[in-house]
Amino acid sequence: MKNVIVIKNLVKQYGELVAVNGISFExxxxxxxxxxxxxxxxxxxxxxxxxxxxxxxxxxxxVLGYTMTKGCQQPSLFR
Numbered sequence: 001m002k003n004v005i006v007i008k009n010l011v012k013q014y015g016e017l018v019a020v021n022g023i024s025f026e027x028x029x030x031x032x033x034x035x036x037x038x039x040x041x042x043x044x045x046x047x048x049x050x051x052x053x054x055x056x057x058x059x060x061x062x063v064l065g066y067t068m069t070k071g072c073q074q075p076s077l078f079r
Contacts, residue, residue, distance in 0.1 A: 001028040003062075005050060010059035012045050019045045022059070 005027040012020040020042040027033045035043040048054040049061060052068055061068040 001030060003027065004029050004064055005033075006060070006062040007046075007050070008060045010046065010049065010061065011057045012042070012049060012054065013057045020049070020056075024059075 003026045005025075007026070008024045010020055010023050011018070023042075023046065025033075035046060037043050045054060049056050049068070050063060056068075
């Protein structure tokens with residue numbers, strides 16, 4: 001099956017605070033995927049980056065083959 005989401009070394013920082021620290025994963029077409037973690041672990045931030053609502057500090061994100069990058073207008077395609 002093909003990958004619909006590919007995350008590699010995702011990092012999100014707010015000043016000195018590291019909200020997401022180098023996570024990587026892939027979601028294949030038809031898979032059910034969830035994020036589990038304690039309060040403040042970065043679950044919501046990770047999902048907002050995937051949705052294009054926030055920008056990652058570093059790392060690579062591909063959704064349906066589109067690279068989600070700084071200044072990218074592509075997130076509107078998925079709404």
